[in-house]
Amino acid sequence: MDWLKELYSEVVVSYARDSRYRGRIENAIREKDMNESCGDEIELYVKVKDGRVEDASFEGVGCIVSQASAAILIKLIRGKTLEEVKEILENVGKMAAGRDFDEEKLGDLVVFSNISEIPQRSKCFLLAWSVLERIYDRIEREGSS
Ligand SMILES: [Zn+2]
Numbered sequence: 768m769d770w771l772k773e774l775y776s777e778v779v780v781s782y783a784r785d786s787r788y789r790g791r792i793e794n795a796i797r798e799k800d801m802n803e804s805c806g807d808e809i810e811l812y813v814k815v816k817d818g819r820v821e822d823a824s825f826e827g828v829g830c831i832v833s834q835a836s837a838a839i840l841i842k843l844i845r846g847k848t849l850e851e852v853k854e855i856l857e858n859v860g861k862m863a864a865g866r867d868f869d870e871e872k873l874g875d876l877v878v879f880s881n882i883s884e885i886p887q888r889s890k891c892f893l894l895a896w897s898v899l900e901r902i903y904d905r906i907e908r909e910g911s912s
Contacts, residue, residue, distance in 0.1 A: 778878050783834035788841040790824045798901045802894045807833035809895045813902050820844050837895035839876045859896050
């Protein structure tokens, strides 16, 4: 399976190591979660202003898949409207379920387009996205301030 190699491709490894998507943001909405089967931990910081993601970052440890997925998440949502974030979340859900999705909405995340074929890795891939979903739900319930 060629895509298994792709899972650990240079793209994935370089995202996992890229410090531009990491760090804390003061006064941001934050949520964290962990994947016990793999030891992955992801904490997201999202700052929303006027219905748009003004800034976002993450802190985390764990496997390459979980860290690269979080880094690409941050890259994708920075500057996006909440509406666009919702579309991204919906497409990630489709991709992770092995269904058709809009590749244009997911950018470099398509490197994981076959993730549904390996359930153990799916958990790693989805960790950051499930945290983002919780943040999104909080914003819908409580507002962004
Ligand atoms: Zn993992």
